[in-house]
Structures are given as structure tokens and as C-alpha cells.
Amino acid sequence: MRGQPGRSVTSRVLALLDAFSPASPALTLSELARRAGLPLSTVHRRAAELLAWGALERGVDGRYRIGLRLWEVGSLAPRGLGLREVALPVMEDLYEVTHENVQLAVRQDLELVFIERIAGRHAVPVLTRVGGRFALHATGVGLVLLAHAPVGVQERVLAAPLERYTDLTVTDPGRLRRCLAEVRRVGYAVSDRQVTLDALSVAAPIRAPEGVVAALSLVVAHDRADPVALAPLVQAAGRVLSRALGGAHR
Amino acid sequence: MRGQPGRSVTSRVLALLDAFSPASPALTLSELARRAGLPLSTVHRRAAELLAWGALERGVDGRYRIGLRLWEVGSLAPRGLGLREVALPVMEDLYEVTHENVQLAVRQDLELVFIERIAGRHAVPVLTRVGGRFALHATGVGLVLLAHAPVGVQERVLAAPLERYTDLTVTDPGRLRRCLAEVRRVGYAVSDRQVTLDALSVAAPIRAPEGVVAALSLVVAHDRADPVALAPLVQAAGRVLSRALGGAHR
DNA sequence: ACGGGGGCTTTCACTGAGTGGAAGCTGGGG
DNA sequence: CCCCAGCTTCCACTCAGTGAAAGCCCCCGT
Structure with a gap:
């Protein structure tokens, strides 16, 4: 040749x-x-x-x-449709309770991929697309996935320039590092207007035996948001899914 | 080599x-x-x-x-996620009105592939899986897709043995041929217990400029079913989608 | 501890599947 | 009518791919 x-x-x-x-x-x-x-x-x-x-x-x-x-x-991918099949009923419950956007994402290399989304017709518009990618450092799901990613992955993300989406996007590696530690400590992540100036998201991890495999979030209008009230809801949903995936509670 | x-x-x-x-x-x-x-x-x-x-x-x-x-x-496939994105809101409306299973399928060669499904928790259990395949000659969606398939495809399906799922499955090529003509005439298909003995489905075509590209159906328990009442609902949903896809009405 | 076995990984010399420049073919716009 | 852009086909060359076999690893039974 x-x-x-x-x-x-x-x-x-x-x-x-x-x-x-x-x-x-x-x-x-x-x-x-x-x-x-x-x-x-x-x-x-x-x-x-x-x-x-x-x-x-x-x-x-x-x-x-x-x-x-x-x-x-492609629909045979365990982390694609497989995950979606397990998560959808729980996501629907979360939607019924809140009528806000519910998102499910996994990490692929240094980005996240949205696996499923329930977009309330009356909820804040979100620009995510099922099958679409996004940076890890700004969204709620991204912070959760990054916080529980292998150290090598975290370092590579922190070493690269962190794109700024709004004035509130965390772009300082040191601050992001502290942020991730906090996410691990409290068990959920909040991204307040770090992607768009009207939205806030609260995300929780989904665990399988091999560790955190996905993240679930609610995206709400920032001015009607109470992260402290939403966190337990999202965390509970995450735990239900973790149990379904054999990722023990705790 | x-x-x-x-x-x-x-x-x-x-x-x-x-x-x-x-x-x-x-x-x-x-x-x-x-x-x-x-x-x-x-x-x-x-x-x-x-x-x-x-x-x-x-x-x-x-x-x-x-x-x-x-x-x-795979999520970039127009007939996969692309179609789903367009159809989902309409499918949800159909679900809200009926609280029955809603299915969306396209034809791939001599079989159908389920693209999306809304399974009511209280609706009849259906054995279909998103991404799964099924024969064309028995289900509601299958009959619609087959009725509007190229003649060559129809002939190949009719020439092969038609698998029997229940006593009511149409397995006689001549009878199936008349069935398909009827589907084209009335604009919808009814599969009464031809797949399982407890379910009945009513399906309508979804048109794009190039012809019928997908089919939409409601699957209900056969004993609480009134095909004549359901048909207009499914057909209306089909027409909304046809318009969205540029497949003109009529 | 030892041996056996099933499954995975690597090696190596051979060869035909793949290559890409160039030539032919379309079809539609001016 | 011709031109041009994009698609399809052709052909002689050659290296990516091949698969049998040997090597490796880990688990299981003794």
C-alpha cells in the first residue's frame, strides 16, 4: 500500500x-x-x-x-441504553416530584456524555442533547464525575485550561481542586450559574461495584433554586440507582 | 494474507x-x-x-x-435518536391521554426495529425493547411499515414462512396481502392478539417526503380495547409527526 | 506446592486486500 | 453546448493483515 x-x-x-x-x-x-x-x-x-x-x-x-x-x-452499550433503561423510571419519579430538568451523564475520557434527559416543557431550557458532550468542570454532573474520576484524569483536566462559560465558572485549578474535595465530602455537587447565568444544577453520584459510573442531576432556574432542599432528592435517586447497579450504599 | x-x-x-x-x-x-x-x-x-x-x-x-x-x-443516526427526538413529545401526549404503551418503530430490511417506547407502569406488559427487532407481519407497527414498504420488500416477506406467535397470527400470504391493502385503505393497522393473547395494537404511519418512514402504535389489553376509538388518536399523532418531518398530510 | 488446562497475548514470514493517482463518468448551471 | 465539481472505476504496486504456533498467565483441583 x-x-x-x-x-x-x-x-x-x-x-x-x-x-x-x-x-x-x-x-x-x-x-x-x-x-x-x-x-x-x-x-x-x-x-x-x-x-x-x-x-x-x-x-x-x-x-x-x-x-x-x-x-x-450502539444501543447495546451498557453505559448507553443499558444505563438509561435502569435509570429512566427513577428519573421520571424525580421529574414528577419537581417538574424540573433531570439529566443523566457518564464520563468519557476528559468530557462528559449526556445519556438521557427529561426536559420539562415549563422548566428552564437547557442546551444539552442526548449523545452530546460537555466539559467536566462546569456542570453539576461534571463535577460529580470529575470528583470521583481516577486521579490521573483529574490531573489532566486540571492541567488543561478550564474554559469559562460565565463569570461564575471556576477556572482556577486550585479552587476547582477544593471544589472537588467538597463534592466528595458532602456527596453531591452544586453548579450555580457556572454554565449559563439562569441555571443552577444539583448532582449526585451513581455507584456500581467498580466505583462512580454515572451522575444524575436536576437543573433549575437559579432564582427559584434551593440547593439544600434539592440535594437530598437527587442523592436519594442516586442511591436507588446505585443499589440497582450493585454499587452498595456507602 | x-x-x-x-x-x-x-x-x-x-x-x-x-x-x-x-x-x-x-x-x-x-x-x-x-x-x-x-x-x-x-x-x-x-x-x-x-x-x-x-x-x-x-x-x-x-x-x-x-x-x-x-x-x-450511533446516536447521530437520523432514523434512531433523530427520529426519537422529534417523536417523543407527541408520544408523551399520547401516553398522557391514554396511559397505555406507546411504541415507535422503523423498518430495517425485513424486520422492524423499536426506536422508542413509553411503557405505562400500569399498562399491559409488552416484551419489546428499544433497539430490539421483531417480525413485520404480526405487530401493528409492523403491518403499517410492511403495507407501505417497497413491493420488493413485501414480496420477500410474503415469500418467506410467516412465523406464528398465537392462533390469531396471520400466516397465510394471501390473507396478509389483503390485510396490507386494508391498512393502506383505512390508514391504520390493528393487530388483535397476533403477538400475544392479551394485547392488541393500533398503529399509524409517519410520513416524510420520501414516503412512510416510521410507525407509531398504542398497545392495550385486548379486552379493554376499542380499536375504532383509538385509531383516530394514533392517526392524529402520526399526522403531527408527518408534518414535522415534511411528509405533507395526504 | 504442583500439574493441567483454558484463555489470552505475542511472534513471524508470507501474501492478497487495500491503496491512491489518474482516467472516465455524471449532472446541473451558465 | 460546454464546463466544472463531485462521484465512480481502474490498475499495478506493496505493506497491513494474516493465522498457526509458541509462550504466558491465572485459576482450579489434587
């Missing part, structure tokens, strides 16, 4: 999947090639094979999209 | 993903190799690469599972 030796076929195929994103879920062959950094003919051949299997689909406009078969396989 | 010439690397990678199923979402390396029909060393190498990217994950038990990264990419 010629160009770019050292790059495996598998990595090229995965690069094609990487080319898709929430912002651009439909790509032409050329866009796909450009984003994946591969020659057109290579992409053409690999895409044809993914198409045949159902990993990609092609619309009437000729653009490639992620295919249903890949969605099906 | 040696063994099994004619098999592409990509097809081997996809065979690994195919090895996972709702019934066995966690596999050892050997199981993976056996199911994919590939030598152990080949699987070991390919799986390592999928692991590094996040398409697979490995639990404390050493078993491979579908990774979150694949779930993320």
Missing part, C-alpha cells in the same frame, strides 16, 4: 465514523474524505462497505448519514 | 460488532472469535484497535462490551 504508511485499515474506517458529529450528521463523500483526512477513492471504497452493512445510509441527496444498524449496535 | 481469501478487513471488523446482541451484550475474546467466525489472533488484533478507539470496552471480568463511543456515533 502506498500513502501514509502506518495507518491501519481499521483506523481509517473509524476515522470515517469520527467525521460525523451532532453539528454535521450528513456528509457528502468529499466532506467525509476531507474530515477523515483520506483520499477520495479510499473513502469511496470503505464507505461502500459500511453502506452495505448498514453502518452508514445514503439519503436522496446523496449524503452519507449514520445508519440504523450502527444505532442498533 | 492467508485464510479465507475474499473477506475484507472491514467486513471482519463489522463481523465483530455483529457478534453482540441483546441476548449477549458481553463476550470473551474466544466467544467473539467463535461468533464472528475468525481466528483468535485476528480478533485479538482487531478488538484491540476497536478498544483503543472506544467502539468496544472491556469490563473487570475481561469481557468485551459495546463502548460508549459507538453509542455516541
Whole structure:
């Protein structure tokens, strides 16, 4: 084989999947090639094979999209649909009691991924999307996940510049470090207007035998928020789920 | 390369993903190799690469599972999460009005795939799973999807033996053909105890510019069911979604 | 402590699946 | 009618991938 030796076929195929994103879920062959950094003919051949299997689909406009078969396989991810199936009833309970936004997220590397969300039609609008990513250092769920992440992960997050979303976003590594210690101590996290100036979130950990695997939060309008009152609710829900996952209480 | 010439690397990678199923979402390396029909060393190498990217994950038990990264990419499928995002509010309305099970499905080849489900805690238990498959000829959603599928697909389904789930399952191709014509004529489908003896479902099509792309249904206990009363509800919900997808009314 | 076995990991020399430049093909806009 | 951008096909070269076999590890029974 010629160009770019050292790059495996598998990595090229995965690069094609990487080319898709929430912002651009439909790509032409050329866009796909450009984003994946591969020659057109290579992409053409690999895409044809993914198409045949159902990993990609092609619309009437000729653009490639992620295919249903890949969605099906993805739905077998324990930390994806698996977690959602367990958590949804509890999240619905939490919604019924509060009528506020309920969010479920897990950590993937140095970011969080939203697994499920119940958005009350009358609750504060939140800009999160199921399947979407976000930084760990600003949201309630993020703080919980970061506080219980391996030290190596924490250090890597603290070492990188912490993006500022509002004036209240914690961007100082030292302060964030103290924040995380506090989250571990009290067993829940509060993010007060650290993402948007109208929202406050309260989050609690969900434990499995191997440790904290997910976080659950309520996102409410900051001016009608009472974190101290909400925390026990979210924590209780987290404990119910921890028990369901075998992550013992305590 | 040696063994099994004619098999592409990509097809081997996809065979690994195919090895996972709702019934066995966690596999050892050997199981993976056996199911994919590939030598152990080949699987070991390919799986390592999928692991590094996040398409697979490995639990404390050493078993491979579908990774979150694949779930993320899968969530970009327009017919998966995309459709769900649009449909969920309408499905919730339907649930609020009826407090019965609401199901959303699309066709994938000769089967249907459930995209979303709202299962009332007090509604009839249904055995469907989000991400799960089912035959087209028995359920309400299946009949709708089949009735509006390309003729080639219909013929292939009709040509194969139609599995019988209950005494009321339509297994005669001729009768099924008349059934489908009726579904197209009246604009909705009723499956009365054709899957289980306690349930009845009423389904309506969801149209996009390219035709019927999904189906929506209510599943109720057969003895408290009035299909004629439910049909307009489901059809109305279907039409709301069709309009949202640009699939004009009529 | 010891031996056996099942499962995972690594090695190595061979080879055909994959490559990408270039040439052909579309289709739609001016 | 021609041009251009994007897609598809072709072809000779070559390195990524292959799989049998050997090595390793850990658990279980004795």
C-alpha cells in the first residue's frame, strides 16, 4: 500500500465514523474524505462497505448519514441504553416530584456524555442533547464525575485550561481542586450559574461495584433554586440507582 | 494474507460488532472469535484497535462490551435518536391521554426495529425493547411499515414462512396481502392478539417526503380495547409527526 | 506446592486486500 | 453546448493483515 504508511485499515474506517458529529450528521463523500483526512477513492471504497452493512445510509441527496444498524449496535452499550433503561423510571419519579430538568451523564475520557434527559416543557431550557458532550468542570454532573474520576484524569483536566462559560465558572485549578474535595465530602455537587447565568444544577453520584459510573442531576432556574432542599432528592435517586447497579450504599 | 481469501478487513471488523446482541451484550475474546467466525489472533488484533478507539470496552471480568463511543456515533443516526427526538413529545401526549404503551418503530430490511417506547407502569406488559427487532407481519407497527414498504420488500416477506406467535397470527400470504391493502385503505393497522393473547395494537404511519418512514402504535389489553376509538388518536399523532418531518398530510 | 488446562497475548514470514493517482463518468448551471 | 465539481472505476504496486504456533498467565483441583 502506498500513502501514509502506518495507518491501519481499521483506523481509517473509524476515522470515517469520527467525521460525523451532532453539528454535521450528513456528509457528502468529499466532506467525509476531507474530515477523515483520506483520499477520495479510499473513502469511496470503505464507505461502500459500511453502506452495505448498514453502518452508514445514503439519503436522496446523496449524503452519507449514520445508519440504523450502527444505532442498533450502539444501543447495546451498557453505559448507553443499558444505563438509561435502569435509570429512566427513577428519573421520571424525580421529574414528577419537581417538574424540573433531570439529566443523566457518564464520563468519557476528559468530557462528559449526556445519556438521557427529561426536559420539562415549563422548566428552564437547557442546551444539552442526548449523545452530546460537555466539559467536566462546569456542570453539576461534571463535577460529580470529575470528583470521583481516577486521579490521573483529574490531573489532566486540571492541567488543561478550564474554559469559562460565565463569570461564575471556576477556572482556577486550585479552587476547582477544593471544589472537588467538597463534592466528595458532602456527596453531591452544586453548579450555580457556572454554565449559563439562569441555571443552577444539583448532582449526585451513581455507584456500581467498580466505583462512580454515572451522575444524575436536576437543573433549575437559579432564582427559584434551593440547593439544600434539592440535594437530598437527587442523592436519594442516586442511591436507588446505585443499589440497582450493585454499587452498595456507602 | 492467508485464510479465507475474499473477506475484507472491514467486513471482519463489522463481523465483530455483529457478534453482540441483546441476548449477549458481553463476550470473551474466544466467544467473539467463535461468533464472528475468525481466528483468535485476528480478533485479538482487531478488538484491540476497536478498544483503543472506544467502539468496544472491556469490563473487570475481561469481557468485551459495546463502548460508549459507538453509542455516541450511533446516536447521530437520523432514523434512531433523530427520529426519537422529534417523536417523543407527541408520544408523551399520547401516553398522557391514554396511559397505555406507546411504541415507535422503523423498518430495517425485513424486520422492524423499536426506536422508542413509553411503557405505562400500569399498562399491559409488552416484551419489546428499544433497539430490539421483531417480525413485520404480526405487530401493528409492523403491518403499517410492511403495507407501505417497497413491493420488493413485501414480496420477500410474503415469500418467506410467516412465523406464528398465537392462533390469531396471520400466516397465510394471501390473507396478509389483503390485510396490507386494508391498512393502506383505512390508514391504520390493528393487530388483535397476533403477538400475544392479551394485547392488541393500533398503529399509524409517519410520513416524510420520501414516503412512510416510521410507525407509531398504542398497545392495550385486548379486552379493554376499542380499536375504532383509538385509531383516530394514533392517526392524529402520526399526522403531527408527518408534518414535522415534511411528509405533507395526504 | 504442583500439574493441567483454558484463555489470552505475542511472534513471524508470507501474501492478497487495500491503496491512491489518474482516467472516465455524471449532472446541473451558465 | 460546454464546463466544472463531485462521484465512480481502474490498475499495478506493496505493506497491513494474516493465522498457526509458541509462550504466558491465572485459576482450579489434587
